[in-house]
Amino acid sequence: MNNADIEEALESVGLLAAVYRDVEPTFHDDGPNPVCPINYPRRYRVLMGLLRTLVAKSEKSRRVYDLTTKLLLENPAHYTIWHYRQDLLSVLDKDLNDELCWTESLSEDNLKNYQLWHHRMVLTRRLMEKPESERGEWTMQGELDAVERLLQLDEKNYHAWSYRIGLIKEFNQYDLEAEPSFIQRMLDADIRNNSVWNYCFFFYMREARREKWKEEVDRAKDAIQKVINNESPWAYLRGVLRKMNSDLRSVEDFVISLSSNEYAEASAQWWRAKLEIAELKGQADQAVAAADRLCKVDQIRLQYWQKKMIAIEAK
Amino acid sequence: MPDQEDETLLIDKHASFLKRILLVLPGSSAPYDNQRVTLAYFSVSGLDVLNRLHLIDDMRESIIEWIYSNLINCDIDDNRYGFRGSSTFKLDSSDRPTNIHDYPHITMTYTALATLVILGDDLSRINGELISKGMRDLQLEDGSFQASAEGGENDMRFLYCAAAITSFIDSKAGIDVEKAINYVINSLSYEGAFGQGPWLEAHGGSTYCAVAALSLLGGLDRLPERKIESLVRWCVSKQISGFQGRPNKPEDTCYTFWLGATLKMLGFANCIDWPEIQKFILTTQDPITGGLARSSDICPDPLHTYLGLSGLSLAEPVLSPQLQIVDPALNISLRAKKHLESIHNQNES
Numbered sequence: 312m313n314n315a316d317i318e319e320a321l322e323s324v325g326l327l328a329a330v331y332r333d334v335e336p337t338f339h340d341d342g343p344n345p346v347c348p349i350n351y352p353r354r355y356r357v358l359m360g361l362l363r364t365l366v367a368k369s370e371k372s373r374r375v376y377d378l379t380t381k382l383l384l385e386n387p388a389h390y391t392i393w394h395y396r397q398d399l400l401s402v403l404d405k406d407l408n409d410e411l412c413w414t415e416s417l418s419e420d421n422l423k424n425y426q427l428w429h430h431r432m433v434l435t436r437r438l439m440e441k442p443e444s445e446r447g448e449w450t451m452q453g454e455l456d457a458v459e460r461l462l463q464l465d466e467k468n469y470h471a472w473s474y475r476i477g478l479i480k481e482f483n484q485y486d487l488e489a490e491p492s493f494i495q496r497m498l499d500a501d502i503r504n505n506s507v508w509n510y511c512f513f514f515y516m517r518e519a520r521r522e523k524w525k526e527e528v529d530r531a532k533d534a535i536q537k538v539i540n541n542e543s544p545w546a547y548l549r550g551v552l553r554k555m556n557s558d559l560r561s562v563e564d565f566v567i568s569l570s571s572n573e574y575a576e577a578s579a580q581w582w583r584a585k586l587e588i589a590e591l592k593g594q595a596d597q598a599v600a601a602a603d604r605l606c607k608v609d610q611i612r613l614q615y616w617q618k619k620m621i622a623i624e625a626k
Numbered sequence: 627m628p629d630q631e632d633e634t635l636l637i638d639k640h641a642s643f644l645k646r647i648l649l650v651l652p653g654s655s656a657p658y659d660n661q662r663v664t665l666a667y668f669s670v671s672g673l674d675v676l677n678r679l680h681l682i683d684d685m686r687e688s689i690i691e692w693i694y695s696n697l698i699n700c701d702i703d704d705n706r707y708g709f710r711g712s713s714t715f716k717l718d719s720s721d722r723p724t725n726i727h728d729y730p731h732i733t734m735t736y737t738a739l740a741t742l743v744i745l746g747d748d749l750s751r752i753n754g755e756l757i758s759k760g761m762r763d764l765q766l767e768d769g770s771f772q773a774s775a776e777g778g779e780n781d782m783r784f785l786y787c788a789a790a791i792t793s794f795i796d797s798k799a800g801i802d803v804e805k806a807i808n809y810v811i812n813s814l815s816y817e818g819a820f821g822q823g824p825w826l827e828a829h830g831g832s833t834y835c836a837v838a839a840l841s842l843l844g845g846l847d848r849l850p851e852r853k854i855e856s857l858v859r860w861c862v863s864k865q866i867s868g869f870q871g872r873p874n875k876p877e878d879t880c881y882t883f884w885l886g887a888t889l890k891m892l893g894f895a896n897c898i899d900w901p902e903i904q905k906f907i908l909t910t911q912d913p914i915t916g917g918l919a920r921s922s923d924i925c926p927d928p929l930h931t932y933l934g935l936s937g938l939s940l941a942e943p944v945l946s947p948q949l950q951i952v953d954p955a956l957n958i959s960l961r962a963k964k965h966l967e968s969i970h971n972q973n974e975s
Contacts, residue, residue: 341713342695344688347662347669352653359714367717367725388657391715391727394776429779467875473826480825503874509827512816542863542873550816615862615897 312338312357320357324381330374336360337367355385366395371402380413387417393426397433407434408447411457418461428470432477439482451484459493466497472506476513490514502534508543516554527551532565539569540578559588579609590623598623635908635938635946639916640931641678644669647928648682648689660731662712663696667737668932674744674959675935675950690747693738698723698730700756705763705775706730707756709738729774732764736787739794744962748969754795761788761800769802769809770823781822785809786835789842790956796970798843807845810836817873818856830864830871833857834884838955841891858894861885865898868906878920879910879930882937887954890940900941907934 317336318328338360341348351359358381365375379396383389400410411434418427435454438446458475462468479485494514497507511530515523528551534544552558559566566584575581586601602620606613647669651658658665666689673679682689696710699721706723708730710716717724735757742749764771764784771784785806792798812824813836819828820836837857840846849857864870868877869885882903889895909922910930917926918934936957939949950959958966 337717339714340716340719342692344685344692345713346648346685346689346692347651347658347665348649349651349655349659349662350653351656351659355653355656363715363717366715366727369726386657386659389660389714390731390774390778391660391729391776394778395727397777425779432779467872469822469827469829473822476825505873505875506827509815509817509821513825516816546817546873553816611865611867611899611902612862612897613899615859615894618897 312336312353312360316353317357317361320354323354324358324384326377326381330377331361334361334364337363339363352385355382358382358385362392371399373403375399376403376405383417387421387424388426390426393430397430400434400437406447407438408449410434411449415457415461419464422461422465422468423470425470428474431474435478436481451478451482452487452489454478455484455487455489455493462497466501466504467506469506472510476510479514485514485517485519498534502538503541503543505543508547512547512550516551524551524555528555528562532562535569535580536572539572539574540580542580545580545584558591559584560591563588577608579605579612582608586619595623595626633908635904635948636911636913636916637676637678637948639911639913640918640935641673641676641681641916643912643916643926643931644672644676644928645678645681648685659714660711661734663693663709663734663741664711664737665928666693667741668928670741670744671952671958671962672928672932672935674962675932675939675952677948677950679744686745690742690745693741694751696734696738697721697751698728699753702756702759705760707753707760708732708735710734727776729776730760732761732771732773732784732787732791736790736794739791740956740958740962743794743966743969744958746965748972749794752795754797755799757791757795758797758800761791762802764788765802765805767805768812768824769805769807771806782810782813782820782832782835782839783822786839789839793842793956794966796973801843803843803845807840807843807848810840810845811848814853817860818853819860827872828860830861830869830881830884830888833861834888837888837891841955846891854892858889858892858897861889861892862894862897865902867899867902869903876921877906879907879918879937880920880933882907883933883940883957884937886937886940887952887957890942890954895940896942898942900938900943900945903941904938904945907938910934 321328321331336357358378362378362382376399379392382392414427414430421427438449458471462471494507494511497504515527531544531548531551534541552561566588569575569581582601582605586598589597589601599620602616602623605616609616647665673681698706698708698710700706700723706729711731711734715728763775766780770780771788772778772780773784788801792801813820815821815828817828820833821827821829822832864885866877869881870877871881886898889898907918910919912926915926918931919926920930935949936952938946939951940954950961952959953963956963
């Protein structure tokens with residue numbers, strides 16, 4: 312590779328070749344018999360070559376920062392480059408709001424990338440360490456709104472939801488006024504979104520929110536009435552009742568009343584609830600009947616329900 | 627795809643696909659630049675599951691050497707012993723850290739050790755004590771693990787890798803087992819299965835990591851009977867025709883292993899409708915290039931190919947007798963596991 316190639320690669324990503332003229336690239340030495348060798352595009356090879364030399368010298372300058380910007384666009388999973396960049400942000404005293412903007416622009420195409428979400432958390436931690444007056448336009452609510460924006464692109468994104476939970480937990484943001492309406496918005500958008508139900512559980516099932524728990528039982532019931540075979544609210548209902556030291560027996564009337572729902576007879580979730588209640592009440596015959604029904608209505612789990620029937624009869 | 631091709635698992639096509647990964651990857655694979663060791667694992671273990679390891683007999687030695695070239699050696703007072711994902715930040719030919727940013731990564735250490743064992747290496751070049759020392763550094767107060775001493779996120783994935791590594795080096799000195807088990811138990815969600823951490827959503831991948839870690843660390847008995855029952859029910863409920871990873875999500879080939887192996891470890895692999903699983907997997911099969919994909923409308927990749935095959939190997943009763951069965955906790959073939967056991971027996975004598 313000659314200087315012209317290097318210059319071309321730099322210019323192609325909008326970097327000034329003159330800035331790097333004194334840097335001798337360290338090209339990738341993959342050994343005599345590389346395994347899973349990647350046929351890197353020339354541009355990537357050049358940029359990595361320059362970065363290697365600068366990292367070897369531990370140079371922490373603007374030109375290295377710019378290189379990491381371009382490289383992370385090509386390979387957002389390069390965790391070493393992310394760590395190096397996090398150091399650079401401190402050393403160069405970069406504006407963290409600008410960095411967040413840039414991170415978000417990368418996120419839209421890389422929503423399932425662990426490093427991007429972790430980088431966001433690193434930035435948030437640094438911003439929260441500063442006094443409020445030094446955070447620029449950043450606020451916790453703004454950060455949560457950013458998560459909601461990203462969720463619009465991928466409503467069940469595990470990283471986004473985990474990040475939100477992480478923010479609330481780490482920075483003790485449970486009393487944010489906007490959260491309950493956020494939850495409602497997400498549920499209204501998709502009542503089958505299991506991630507929202509999990510978030511709901513995280514948000515409401517703390518001791519401090521005990522007075523809300525009865526309402527949460529009602530929330531689950533409403534959702535079940537809308538879509539009887541939706542696994543999410545049934546699991547939520549069981550979870551909330553358990554927190555209240557109770558179980559499905561306390562909502563037996565509700566479960567029975569669902570028989571008027573046109574989809575009940577064919578609903579595996581409904582029959583599971585009936586099975587569970589029968590077991591809890593020690594009504595073996597009814598439990599076996601429910602398990603038998605599940606063998607027909609939930610056929611893909613035939614062996615499971617058959618095993619269950621045998622187990623009940625054995626007791 | 628024509629029905630004819632949907633009916634059978636194209637063993638030789640998948641073997642070609644996996645072998646090709648070892649030989650060259652396109653430029654678009656640059657995002658895998660620092661994870662090549664895991665790609666080698668998917669390929670080598672996949673070939674083992676397909677009973678086609680002989681296809682790389684001539685490469686066996688050089689693959690082993692390449693993996694060892696990613697081993698960072700260090701002194702007893704340093705904590706950087708372990709495997710990198712690739713040579714991308716290896717700046718010279720020394721076996722020591724080649725710069726202050728040259729760190730091993732716990733997933734790469736697990737997959738490197740697994741690949742070496744599958745290829746018949748005896749791990750005599752591995753210093754178990756130094757691996758344990760490095761691992762201790764990665765465990766956090768809450769019992770979870772980070773992947774590297776440089777920092778980064780911590781969750782169930784890396785805890786699993788740590789647990790698996792203890793099996794390969796036959797020593798638990800690198801883990802505070804009690805803390806690790808506590809992290810796992812604390813990650814049991816109201817749904818009855820495991821999230822990546824406390825309060826996080828139950829998920830097929832983290833459920834596998836949790837259950838396998840408990841199994842490897844001797845902690846499965848910490849789950850009372852009724853919790854095992856809820857866990858089993860959650861897992862079997864994830865079958866649509868293939869497996870989904872969370873309620874109300876689409877099916878995805880990789881959960882064949884994550885959930886199939888979990889149910890295997892819990893003794894309920896016979897409650898899965900395996901013919902339906904295979905039917906789904908075959909719709910993701912690419913009859914031209916070989917390989918399996920996440921779903922039928924996407925291109926195959928090494929991870930889904932390997933996890934689809936290793937998952938299928940667990941079928942009860944056996945569906946595809948051409949496949950080698952994997953050990954569900956370590957995700958290497960039973961044959962490879964036997965070799966590992968013989969290494970440990972030799973070390974003891």
